[in-house]
Amino acid sequence: MTAAAAEPPVEPAWRQRAVERSTRAAKLRAEQRVQRFLESAQELIAEKGTTDFTVQEIVDRSKQSLRSFYQHFDGKHELLLALFEDALATSAAEIREASAAESDPVEALRVAVELLFRQSHPDPGVQRPLFSDFALQLLVKHPAQVATAHLPILMIFSDLIEQATEAGAVVPGKPRRQANLVMQTIMFAAQANGVPADSHASPVTAEEVWQFCLNGISTASTAAPAKASASKKR
Template sequence: MTAVPEEPAWRQRAVERSTRAAKLRAEQRVQRFLDSAQELIAEKGTTDFTVQEVVDRSKQSLRSFYQHFDGKHELLLALFEDALSTSAAEIREAASGMSDPLESLRLAVDMLYRQSHPSPGVQRPLFSDFALQLLVKHPAQVATAHIPLLTLFTELIEQAAEAGAIPAGRPRRQASLVMQTIMFAAQAHGVPADSHSHPVTAEEIWQFCLGGISGVPATAGRSAAG
């Protein structure tokens, strides 16, 4: 059997260099589309813009847009995923400077609550009109986008449990419930439950979540009662 000659090292280097350059150009094009879409959201206060507007603002072609995105929904998913990833990184950095695991968790709850308020003027909206639309139409992709935050909250709950600050439980499940509570409450911020109440505060969200994490599970309570 004739041996296949090994590809020369110079050829491998040339191909790798060419591939890196093409990848960098593609990343730059994608970022220009994302930046343009984010600018339009900030200006309009909504996601009611067209793909053509994004293309025109980015000074790129429609063909280039569809080489990188299937459509507007995928562009919005990319923005949403990027916002959640950035949020997780910011919260992780802030929480890492605290020595008390429970205070780290409290800080994380407060930061996510404040970051999740719908605000058209904010450059990284986490929970706005398009987030709700994506949740309904693309739940699997939205769930994937939340993984960095879910991982972070799971770790913080585990650390608090290991320190004895809260009972050991199902940290990932608890993290999911805490995040859903925070983000839904943030979406309803400014809308009181009734005409005699005030908008929910970050402190109330923290106390509610802490009570849920620290409370005795319902199954345990029924078992003891029996």
């Protein structure tokens, strides 16, 4: 048997095109079904102000079948995880765009810190990208998935801190580790803002969170003006 005879017959081009067209159509239909489930969940969150609803409510709202739901999601938590990942991706895009408008590395980092704080702040009646109740549930039950979902924002903060380090404004260290600590500070401060430890204290502001983060990672020369400004206020 020759080498040429051993080769499989070439599939006709029309057959390849037909299969590709069919695959694209099936993928589009699946994406549309998934999107309807996500939009229905978002509507329920907006109406109830919580993620306390059932899969059946999502199915009824989307006007699709329960079978279709479980073809795309293992359960309610996976659908909400998809919403959470989308929200973080949207948040990351907003932070990247806003910080990119600043030429000064420290100012770009400040913009990113304050914007993430506002995005993470629980505000009844206002749809926030990072809705707090499910975010905290995920953190406890699915920490690995939460870490993966946060990667787009983590990479932005890592880049911003690295740029600020190169400019001499941030203490040299491990940018990704520093970014992780800064993000945790921002997001947990925002989440806890509705329930302050001191009931007589006023809510924490984005500026306060920025000053706290800055003094934690900045060089002495950068931190000094912030300390001097605080002394004058006292």
